[in-house]
Amino acid sequence: MIEIPEPKVIEWPLRLALGGVFVYAGVMKALDAQQFAIDIQHYELTPWTVSIVAAVYLPWLEIIAGVALLVRRFFVGAIALIGLMAAVFLVAIGSAWWRGLDITCGCFGREENRTNFGQHIALNLAMLVAAGVLFWLEWRARSDSPPPPHSQ
């Protein structure tokens, strides 16, 4: 019979990896918002005004969601945000690949080399799956816990 490991054994490394990647990526982008705005512009999906707002806001959303995941505060919200961001990145990178754009993705700040689209799609898919697993573990834990006592 296959034994399912304790949820904590799965949750802890996933939280560390996912939160760590998002905090690192956010910090690298937040250090040079102007460059990140140019990187977003290269995707040819948004006008400059939207690119610049996203370039200023998105890195901090990544940092805050990553930290929340690491310290397990606002946990469900952090998982949802990270899953949503991974999905958005996946669509953006996939569409750039589909359109044959020759760009640097800007995923971890300034990059000199052209993006390896396959690698980045795989990374974002892995992050999406990790967020899904964390959400499922949390949902299962809450379902198993006894309901709060009702006051008479």
Added chain:
Amino acid sequence: MMRRGLREVALLAVIAALPASVSAVVQLKWRPPAPLAEGEVSAATARLWGEKVLWVDARARAKWERKKIGGAVLLNAEEWDASVPRFLDEWDPEKAIVVYGDGAQDDAAAGVAHRLKEELKLDGVWVLQGGWDAWQQR
């Protein structure tokens, strides 16, 4: 759990907006414009020149075909010999020539501007500061 999750998403989004606002002011508003190198012109100045500019796109053909500054002529190092006649057809001594590449880190535009001055003996050749990336920032 869904309602709680949505509430937390909203809360985290608001928390992120605070440092993002500070970052916006520090990084974007207070950042001084980069000084122009010799032979460079800023996107703002080039816009003021309006119709008195012949734009030269020094990027790869695929990028020129996808998107370019209105009326830009393709003239890059890879297709120099084939593209020069087309460029000369468009050339007008009354117009400034502004060459642009991909971005600030790209030397292609400076190389093409140099060849226009040295090989074709043209005057009034400028390089767009920040290239195509800078042109889009408006």
